[in-house]
Amino acid sequence: MDKEQYLLVYRHSLAHILAKAVIELYGKDVQYAIGPEVEDGCYYDFVFPRPVTEENFKEIEDKMREIIRRKEPWTRKELSRKEALELFKDQRFKKEIIEDLPEDAVITAYHTGDDFVDLCRGPHVENSKELLNAAFQIKSTSGAYWRGDEHRDQLQRIYLYAFPDREALKAHLKFVKEAQERDHKKLGAQLELFLFDETAPGMPYWLPRGWKMYQALLKYSREVQERHGYREIAAPLINNKKLWLISGHWAHYINNMFMVPGVSGWLKADAEIPGILENLAEQGEEPKNIKIQAGSVLYNRERMDTMAAKPMNCPNAMLTYKRKNRSYRELPIRYSEYDVLHRKEKSGQMNGLFRVQEFRQDDDHTFVMESQIEDEIKDIISIADEIYSTFGVSYRAELSTRPEDFMGDIEVWDRAEAALKRILTNKYGEGGFEINEGDGAFYGPKIDLQIKDALGREWQCGTIQLDFQLPHNFGLSYQTAEGVSAMPVVIHRAIYGSLERFIGIIIENFKGVFPFWLSPEQVGIVPIRTEHNAYAKKVFSLLQKHGIRVEADYSESNMKEKIKKYKNFKDPYILVLGDREAAENTVSINMRGSNRQLNNIPIERFLAMCERMNEEHSLELLESAD
Template sequence: MALDKQEFLERYRHSLAHILAKAMVELYGPEVQYAIGPQIEDGCYYDFALPKSLSEEDFKTIEDKMREIIKRREDWTREELSREAALALFDKQKFKKELIQDLPADEVISIYRTGDDFVDLCRGPHVENSQELMNVAFQIKSISGAYWRGDEHRDQLQRVYLFAYPDKIALKEHLKWLQEAQERDHKKLGSQLDLFMFDETAPGMPYWLPRGWKMYQALLAYSRSVQAKHGYTEISAPLINNKKLWLISGHWAHYINNMFMVPGISGWLKADADLSGVLEHPTDASLGEKIVKIQAGSVIYNRENIDTMAAKPMNCPNAMITYKRRNRSYKELPIRYSEYDVLHRKEKSGQMNGLFRVQEFRQDDDHTFVMESQIEAEIADIISIADEVYKTFGVTYRAELSTRPDDFMGDIEVWDRAEAALKKILTDKYGEGGFEINEGDGAFYGPKIDLQIKDALGREWQCGTIQLDFQLPHNFGLTYQTAEGSTAMPVVIHRAIYGSLERFIGIIIENFKGSFPFWLSPEQVGIVPIREEHNDYGKKIYEALSDMGIRAEIDYSDKNMKEKIKTYKNYKNPYILVLGDKEMEEKAVSINMRGSNKQINNVPLDAFLKACERMQKEHSLELMDEF
């Protein structure tokens, strides 16, 4: 039976992992402990406990040994063993023994032999003979540390990553793509362009530098302008709330491990003696009764006197409180509360990754309160907003529906009704089969639609989300008066288009490779007076641009003109204006445009200003080169 492309890649990559393990044993001896070696998106990896530390100098030796093994054209054979036989076979391989011991009693235990001298514990499938791997192109990607089973208290292993593709052309294309991705790395570009930084005193919490903060504000301004056209009103709420709020919302039970706790103290008592001990912040749901003692001159208190507070990881409960402040009528619905407050979510240190995974961020959040009869029209309007926003950035997207998770809150009947509503909306918008369904991946309070955008390298990123919620309104006792005078419960739609602004900025830095559209660029125009006598003319241009809301910089220094231009080019400013005698006399500018090696000379100043105004207003993707 012919294999499809994905099955082909998985089988060959998994087989190469076994070849890698066999090569390591032959190179470094029988004391090599080989742990696990799965296939991954671009190849495979294998974890080893080795008698030496590997480095790049070992790459070629390992690759050559793998090719030697493949050329032996050895058969691959599968066997099924009893638990006792498998344990005896892997008697000197402690990681394999642990895996076998952890298998269910009725599990079929299978092994694969590569030739007569190497055996691995594996379900398969694999190639039938090593000759099938003759044309497969592979290359060691990197070596890193890895804890056995991801547990920092267990053995630290060496993980060898391998690129693996069907042929040399495919591998070469992937390496070229990878090089391009590295050049677009938002962490590198963020530093080069002076956009943001991190410091160890606030892990995972970005410092926005002046240039980056200007771009951040441009994103916020654009989001606000779009939402204003669709009837949204903006609110702001406290960043820290009492535990009571999170108990009502359900986040205390479902999200406590990702929340930053802030103990609030009542009943302060002075300590007269020198009492040693450690100040413990309450982080568990029960809060306990332990007495905490600290040094003299401070306080002694117990957890009965602690009013536990938590920094908000999301805006939802605050929006519920805002809605509930007074009685509501059906005539007011829908009510759309947008919110851009700072959020905090605890992450494991190994999970944080530049702007992609942070502990402090903002979302272009919204919570819309509707009657059930308004759900379809409201979500259709949200999708129209997504269409407009993503088009502005030149990216396409696709939709995914995520359904009820195992830890769901509420009645199954309500969930079924919510999921059916979202399926109908997506089917009407994209047609049958025009969207994917992720079973069990919804939020604990309701199903959701996730919007996956595609960037310039073809990578997909989950940004937008539309979540239908019948649970939080029930938890908070939200109501409105119907046309008949009875009381009903509104439905809440949670919505974001950018998602996390931090993550979205990381994505667009890489998508545009730091060369942002005019309206989004941190600094849009750099002004270079050639000599001191041209400074006054440069200042007038700077003021004219600033009055239009255009972000401009001017360099009054006595540095060489080329040096000034180079600085602005390094920052990827869309336009650099060069001002000399002729430009000043003719009220014109000469323009260095980003991405062009030519200078556009003697452009009338008014024409340039009008072009800037147009690109700013239209949120143009392309720079104008005719004035």
């Protein structure tokens, strides 16, 4: 076996050991469901007579080690459906799995010793002695629904870290500790950036400090795009069903959209029967929503007026382009957009800012001629290079090809995929990018940009999607140099991707210690005593006038308490102002992350330092303006 195969067998076998240990400790009344391996170990789902708590972790771990030391053989057996149902007659989850298997399925069970058997395809170890050097530790427990259905049984899931040796487990636990210290949900609360409330699941409240950082990200994105010829638009957040029918999202994305139903009931149409029937058909209304009664046409108003909160900006950009006749001389046309989007997610899938139901993205839809595709995508990749380097992150490109539910002609898809492969090969060389077969959008292939964070984890943020389909659906065109009508190609593009996800990533990447230009508040001002407030207000006004995000504490609180408050918020600079600073028009600076203090710095020099860091989007704090 290679290392990856070995880990799968090793971790899956430990899941069986976990289940056996639980049953020996808590009795045969325990219902055990499924226990697969996962990236860093395994888990198993149970129904217990009483819940397992953290206090029980050690006894479960000790029982697992005891079972492993017995060096019991593992036996694989093939069973008929009848034999399998009899063997697991007291385990309702196993019975359901067996009953749902195809008639010709090979049913197998694995015996661990003589007293434990599990329904499983395997493979597994041949004897528990192969697990003697196992390094494992219970990670946590959580609730889980049987087969992910919130209407089914609620189970208790026990997670287990599992590694081939103690050093590997120790290294992983160190990684976990570091990840916990960087957890954006914890830091977001400590730094007063955002909050979530059950009244709006998966929809963040941005607090004043967090919103300032959000606006700094938007400002930077707008500055970059302005230099590359983008024009910003905004569009309605709720659209009629017929827009999504035209775009194709109604058929492909309806389960992820928030619906806004219209007035219910049957209403009389004020038109001739043939005309209204034709009009309703054009809007995508099905015959079952229309009826004729006493010579009049009645239509179901609820179906007619169904609206949806937009999950993406694409259709709005298409309508913006279509509003007038276009010439080849206008292309490329680049429409950037930062509108709020909503996508419905299952409750178990939401995760802080990483997966939300309301978000913005640095969206763009660029309309080009086919001959302009290569140059345009090269420019988009140069934008990605610039933005990602500003945050000190690296990335890799991944090409996603035609999915099973694609729209359009295969020939068009082949042409689009060939164009993207050529661009990526020219940029990164042969083998310099990965191909993700079948993971493209339903309207076209795409390039995903996977960035790597400080912990080595990868996140899909940027995307470049080539689309020959939506222009066809919306009937878009432009006049060529020869005076004939042609259809443009649309490039969908984002660099941050979801700003919410990107902010979650950079909170963890910087561990809440943001570069000066991105910090929610850049400077905290601390007058030593209240008689220094007048000078502090003068400094505050000057910094604010030059676009520096600044806060001040004019209260009678102790100076050390004021400094500690701003240190807890991780403000880059804290200005301490007293008699000498007021007399000499200077500032004394406490620098974040340093015990050094820069004394009696002329205010103009400090202002130049701040403006330079904002202009250069530098990662490091300056100690001087030179």
